[in-house]
Amino acid sequence: GTPVTNPMLYLCDNQALLKAVKRWVGEGGKATLVGAPDADILLEAIEELRKRTTAGAATFLVKVKAHRGEPANEEADIQADKAISGKDVPTEWHDRTNRAVFTWQEPRRKGGTVSYEDRKSTWNSGVRKAIRRGSAEEEVRKHRDRVTGAWKQISKQRRRVDVSYDPSLVSALQHGTWMDEEGFKKTCIKEKRKRGGIQQPLYGTWVADFMLRQDAGRFMLGKYLSDKKIPWQRRRRLGMAVAGNTPTASFLTKIGKMQSAGCRLCRIAREARGESTDGLAAETHGHINSAGCEGMATTVTAAHHSIWRHLYDSMHAAQKPKSKLKFVTLDKESNMSTLWRREEFLRICSKEELAEKAQDIEVTIPVKKSQEARYNFDPESFFVNRFWGRRPDGVAINEALQIVYMLEFKRSTDRDEGFLEVKEAEANEQHKSIIGALKAAAPKWEFEQINFVVGNRGSVVESDFYTKLKKLDVQEGKKDKLFADHVTQVCEAHNRVIVSFLQQVQGGTGPTTKGSRENIGHNVHV
Secondary structure (H helix, E strand, O other), X not given: XXXXXXXXXXXXXXXXHHHHHHOOOOOOOOOOOOOOOOHHHHHHHHHHHHHHHHHOOOEEEEEXXXXXXXXXXXXXXXXXXXXXXXXXXXXXXXXXXXXXXXXXEEEEEEOOEEEEEEEEEXXXXXXXXXXXXXXXXHHHXXXXXXXXXXXXXXXXXXXXOOOOOOXXXXXXXHOOOOOOHHHHHHHHHHHHHHHHOOOOOXXXXXXXXXXXXXXXXXXXXXXXXXXXXXXXXXXXHHHHHHHOOOOOHHHHHHOOOOOOOEOXXXXXXXXXXXXXXXXXOEOOHHHHXXXXXXXXXXXXXXXXXXXXXXXXXXXXXXXXXXXOOEEEOOOOOOOHHHHOOOHHHHOOOOHHHHHHHHHHHHOXXXXXXXXXXXXXXXXXXXXXXXXXXXXXXXXXXXXXXXXXXXXXXXXXXXXXXXXXXXXXXXXXXXXXXXXXXXXXXXXXXXXXXXXXXXXXXXXXXXXXXXXXXXXXXXXXXXXXXXXXXXXXXXXXXXXXXXXXXXXXXXXXXOOOOOOOOOEOOOOOEO
16 A cells, blocks of 8 residues: 555545545544444544654545546456455455445436436435435326326227327327337327317426426426525425416416406506506416516516526636637627627628618518607618617627627516427517528628527526537536526526515515515515
């Protein structure tokens, strides 16, 4: 072994051992070996460290991943196996004990994909988590069985059952998935989803539909809801939104606590203007999270901007060092007129060329009443002025490759699984004149619109998100953290929106019982 007087680098794949040894390093509270499962081994390690410390030799303890090809670690495993297989080895090193050893597969996420790693351990926190996860997976299987209906019966009579009454079963047979139980279930679920529509939850309840949605960042939502570092009131508000019992007028009417589901904030705004309160929009969770709610427009817009600015700045900071892609408008959004005063954009095409091409597209786009007042409606200049006033959320340009990305961010209700496609289409329609005019004015350049869409309850489509990060030259090793931070920002923004809503609808007439609730102002505790 290494002499106690020489410096030593110790590579170890046992995190538990390193944690146990760390308690004996430096000053602090008293440490003890009482109750330690491997006290005899730990005693020898601590004694060896004491000798090295007394001799003044430096010792570096470094954690390495097990079974990942680390040469020294792999050789240590080989030597350990040889050592315990010898005839002279005491029986306590190779005889089984009465302690139960658990084996399971641990999911690992990297770059938006999931792989599974074999794990083995005696009883510890990792085993408890694996059991909880197994229980949750069993609940998922139960929900799938309910959706597929007569699967168990059909599986016994595949060759002679009449499935013509259920198109989803016919599709399963046509796709060749009926020979595999899981494949059969997935095909049935997919077909039932196509026929279901948003008025009919697939798994029996909207909560089950929402939580069982695949490729939507549910693992990060789960982490947020279970993170004890986050105030429990925030997590509860998000949990209520997921469960569909946020105290909106629609929910309170449903349980008999209110007579009308009309939006209270819109009513207040209309009454202040002296307008009729007939035909109020229903006060749902989606409504109060949209700019369409007159009392929430400012808060919702602020939530939108805070999420986007954080993501935009994070993507810029996480770019590959040698990337030629340049993020512009980092300080604030710029409209097309402001962008075309910059040299890099004037090198693409002149302002006059772009205006000419934009005019042809803008005249085909309907005019909104709000736009008539903003751009002083005049057929001669209105359409060009509207074009120059268009404001993408972000822009990235690569002059070397002659590529321009127009970036747009959308925050949407995520009750329906197809929210991404709906908002993608909406964003593309919003800026079709920009992309169309640029392609016509500068045919040698490549122009593409990249849309980032999030659900207001923390939904982010992982595959879509990671694909877009790749286009924007984000470093591979930073994508996972960027995704996790993004979902957290969405959840935090949701909390601010709900707090603002509760402050406005409850005001000074809110509950006075404080208890352990959070004071959100105006004598309201939630």
